[in-house]
Amino acid sequence: xxxxxxxxxxxxxxxxxxxxxxxxxxxxxxxxxxxxxxxxxxxxxxxxxxxxxxxxxxxxxxxxxxxxxxxxxxxxxxxxxxxxxxxxxxxxxxxxxxxxxxxxxxxxxxxxxxxxxxxxxxxxxxxxxxxxxxxxxxxxxxxxxxxxxxxxxxxxxxxxxxxxxxxxxxxxxxxxxxxxxxxxxxxxxxxxxxxxxxxxxxxxxxxxxxxxxxxxxxxxxxxxxxxxxxxxxxxxxxxxxxxxxxxxxxxxxxxxxxxxxxxxxxxxxxxxxxxxxxxxxxxxxxxxxxxxxxxxxxxxxxxxxxxxxxxxxxxxxxxxxxxxxxxxxxxxxxxxxxxxxxxxxxxxxxxxxxxxxxxxxxxxxxxxxxxxxxxxxxxxxxxxxxxxxxx
Amino acid sequence: xxxxxxxxxxxxxxxxxxxxxxxxxxxxxxxxxxxxxxxxxxxxxxxxxxxxxxxxxxxxxxxxxxxxxxxxxxxxxxxxxxxxx
Numbered sequence: 496x497x498x499x500x501x502x503x504x505x506x507x508x509x510x511x512x513x514x515x516x517x518x519x520x521x522x523x524x525x526x527x528x529x530x531x532x533x534x535x536x537x538x539x540x541x542x543x544x545x546x547x548x549x550x551x552x553x554x555x556x557x558x559x560x561x562x563x564x565x566x567x568x569x570x571x572x573x574x575x576x577x578x579x580x581x582x583x584x585x586x587x588x589x590x591x592x593x594x595x596x597x598x599x600x601x602x603x604x605x606x607x608x609x610x611x612x613x614x615x616x617x618x619x620x621x622x623x624x625x626x627x628x629x630x631x632x633x634x635x636x637x638x639x640x641x642x643x644x645x646x647x648x649x650x651x652x653x654x655x656x657x658x659x660x661x662x663x664x665x666x667x668x669x670x671x672x673x674x675x676x677x678x679x680x681x682x683x684x685x686x687x688x689x690x691x692x693x694x695x696x697x698x699x700x701x702x703x704x705x706x707x708x709x710x711x712x713x714x715x716x717x718x719x720x721x722x723x724x725x726x727x728x729x730x731x732x733x734x735x736x737x738x739x740x741x742x743x744x745x746x747x748x749x750x751x752x753x754x755x756x757x758x759x760x761x762x763x764x765x766x767x768x769x770x771x772x773x774x775x776x777x778x779x780x781x782x783x784x785x786x787x788x789x790x791x792x793x794x795x796x797x798x799x800x801x802x803x804x805x806x807x808x809x810x811x812x813x814x815x816x817x818x819x820x821x822x823x824x825x826x827x828x829x830x831x832x833x834x835x836x837x838x839x840x841x842x843x844x845x846x847x848x849x850x851x852x853x854x855x856x857x858x859x860x861x862x863x864x865x866x867x868x869x870x871x872x873x874x875x876x877x878x879x880x881x882x883x884x885x886x
Numbered sequence: 887x888x889x890x891x892x893x894x895x896x897x898x899x900x901x902x903x904x905x906x907x908x909x910x911x912x913x914x915x916x917x918x919x920x921x922x923x924x925x926x927x928x929x930x931x932x933x934x935x936x937x938x939x940x941x942x943x944x945x946x947x948x949x950x951x952x953x954x955x956x957x958x959x960x961x962x963x964x965x966x967x968x969x970x971x
Contacts, residue, residue, distance in 0.1 A: 689948065689949070692948050693947070693948070693949075696939070696945060697932070697935045697936050697938075697939050697945055697946065698936045698939065700932070700948060702928050702929065702932065703928075704928065704929075743927075745906065745907065745908060745925075769929075770929065770932075773929050798926075798927035798928050799925075799927070
């Protein structure tokens with residue numbers, strides 16, 4: 496019997512509301528298949544399943560709000576018969592019961608128009624009390640009067656702000672950040688891009704952001720202590736680089752879903768995946784793996800005009816790489832000053848996982864890689880760079 | 887009756903609204919720099935260029951992007967590249 500749980504959707508999302516099932520009992524499902532849609536503060540997330548099997552029972556109904564880790568459904572493995580073992584339904588049902596709300600609190604919540612299920616309870620075992628409801632109603636009325644007609648949109652914006660606040664507060668509370676910056680000359684990279692894009696149809700052209708993403712992923716191979724997660728008191732390096740791409744949303748807020756295996760993909764493939772990811776992020780349609788997989792975050796604030804960005808690490812990741820605006824600056828080349836396009840690359844990294852020396856090596860590698868853009872377009876050099884230096 | 891340029895402007899405006907839904911066409915000044923009036927990142931800009939290709943069949947070369955500062959510049963570019971009617 497496989498228990499299919501609501502997966503983690505990132506550090507700032509600990510619950511979601513089931514919107515719909517794409518499966519029903521008796522359906523065969525395959526690993527990677529999207530089986531449900533769950534609404535979070537940031538997006539409606541297509542939840543994927545990571546086992547092959549046959550759906551036995553759906554345990555959560557659309558409309559229910561559920562914490563991460565809740566068993567959503569049970570599945571039978573290949574060859575397993577439906578009656579093998581006791582039904583887990585009873586145990587599972589207990590896990591998905593709604594947040595405890597005292598009857599008086601529930602009644603008062605209805606009167607005040609407060610959603611008691613969403614409150615942090617201060618009562619026994621986190622139950623929501625009358626006082627919690629009244630406090631919440633007080634906060635709601637103290638806040639600027641919201642327009643009821645648009646309350647859906649406002650809820651989403653407020654929820655997202657809260658989720659970002661929680662994750663970033665945790666980051667600043669727990670992660671000893673250190674910051675490094677390096678100005679990288681981009682004349683070669685831009686000339687190469689221009690030549691590559693020339694004559695290509697507009698929808699096949701590459702943005703500089705794609706070159707930078709690839710360079711980050713390749714450079715991280717040399718400094719694996721910047722790519723992975725700090726969990727349970729220790730750092731675990733990740734095998735692949737799944738870059739969380741920070742995407743600002745038009746209504747405010749941001750998401751940083753994963754582009755998978757960035758180091759192994761061609762620039763053309765990355766460009767089309769990035770285009771698709773940005774489109775879906777802004778339309779509010781992402782996959783659960785995209786929300787939970789990023790091993791590092793890359794943010795590109797240059798389009799908004801700033802030269803330098805010092806990022807806040809998204810826990811449990813241990814590094815964030817930032818790029819500012821491409822600007823022309825006086826630059827000394829072979830003893831003479833030239834107007835040269837440059838970009839400021841920054842690294843915010845977790846001192847529990849790495850030291851400034853390693854961070855500096857990463858930025859130096861990034862700078863070197865961006866001087867040889869054609870190499871970044873070559874098929875994956877695998878781990879050759881790191882192996883070359885070993886005896 | 888609307889002239890060609892006004893029709894073009896309407897079509898470009900519709901495209902822009904699909905990329906940046908918060909845009910209010912009446913409030914945009916065709917002569918002012920577009921990116922000072924609308925929050926467009928490089929991906930949005932590329933979307934606009936792809937949209938122009940799909941809508942009008944016009945491929946704007948990357949080397950021309952720097953000239954396209956205002957919406958009027960974009961309309962000039964389109965008119966120059968569209969076959970005369």
